[in-house]
Amino acid sequence: xxxxKKRYDCAAGCPVEVTLDLIDGKWKGVIVYHLLSGTLRFxxxxxxxxxxxxxxxxxxxxxxxxxxxxxxxxxxxxxPRVDYALTEEGRSLEEIVRAMHAWGERRLERLAQVQAAA
Amino acid sequence: xxxxKKRYDCAAGCPVEVTLDLIDGKWKGVIVYHLLSGTLRFxxxxxxxxxxxxxxxxxxxxxxxxxxxxxxxxxxxxxPRVDYALTEEGRSLEEIVRAMHAWGERRLERLAQVQAAA
DNA sequence: CGGAATCCCACAGGATACTG
DNA sequence: CAGTATCCTGTGGGATTCCG
Numbered sequence: 001x002x003x004x005k006k007r008y009d010c011a012a013g014c015p016v017e018v019t020l021d022l023i024d025g026k027w028k029g030v031i032v033y034h035l036l037s038g039t040l041r042f043x044x045x046x047x048x049x050x051x052x053x054x055x056x057x058x059x060x061x062x063x064x065x066x067x068x069x070x071x072x073x074x075x076x077x078x079x080p081r082v083d084y085a086l087t088e089e090g091r092s093l094e095e096i097v098r099a100m101h102a103w104g105e106r107r108l109e110r111l112a113q114v115q116a117a118a
Numbered sequence: 119x120x121x122x123k124k125r126y127d128c129a130a131g132c133p134v135e136v137t138l139d140l141i142d143g144k145w146k147g148v149i150v151y152h153l154l155s156g157t158l159r160f161x162x163x164x165x166x167x168x169x170x171x172x173x174x175x176x177x178x179x180x181x182x183x184x185x186x187x188x189x190x191x192x193x194x195x196x197x198p199r200v201d202y203a204l205t206e207e208g209r210s211l212e213e214i215v216r217a218m219h220a221w222g223e224r225r226l227e228r229l230a231q232v233q234a235a236a
Numbered sequence: 237c238g239g240a241a242t243c244c245c246a247c248a249g250g251a252t253a254c255t256g
Numbered sequence: 257c258a259g260t261a262t263c264c265t266g267t268g269g270g271a272t273t274c275c276g
């Protein structure tokens with residue numbers, strides 16, 4: 001997922017994969033979603049994603065940083081403090097991420113209805 | 119990815135993951151993208167995704183079918199013929215997928231510029 | 237033509253423990 | 257607080273072969 005995984009040498013549809021590559025990976029999508037609301041410290045993000053392990057969070061955040069979607073700011077102080085914020089490019093994902101959020105909600109509603117019917 | 123992988127029991131951001139779950143997975147995004155243009159036969163899809171293996175394509179298509187995003191139609195004839203089309207729900211992803219496509223293209227342009235600078 | 241069956245491996249991701 | 261460091265497992269995904 002990170003580095004040169006070069007999933008695509010394929011035909012015309014690949015920009016879709018370019019985007020997916022950056023945003024897929026278990027937690028990245030949600031992280032970006034939460035960062036849309038503003039800068040967050042590491043543990044704040046953790047609290048928003050209770051079922052993500054610490055290790056996974058740091059890794060996903062680092063990958064997001066690597067692709068230039070997230071800005072990581074370390075304050076030289078004790079106890080440590082690290083802020084995560086979207087970069088300009090990261091924020092440019094807003095439309096997509098919000099759309100995914102809305103779609104996901106509708107999907108959940110639909111599923112709930114199907115459940116209810118049974 | 120298929121079945122009840124239930125990635126999320128998490129907090130508020132999860133609908134994002136719901137969506138990602140359906141559309142991630144190496145080829146699903148691109149498949150949906152191509153199906154936006156209309157129904158395709160198996161080998162037509164293959165031709166659009168040269169670097170996807172046959173096995174992967176069928177698997178991803180089946181998963182898409184399972185989630186109700188893609189409709190698979192088998193014609194009882196020899197040689198066989200199988201059509202793949204988006205369901206209503208699948209087509210409702212259009213906005214997202216197109217947005218991802220557009221974003222990916224811009225991303226590629228940006229990367230190209232950075233390359234050129236170096 | 238549109239697969240299914242097998243074999244195989246890298247690595248995403250979890251659990252747990254330690255640290256400046 | 258915000259991480260590393262290890263160890264371990266599942267499975268996503270590739271390659272290849274066979275089939276109605």
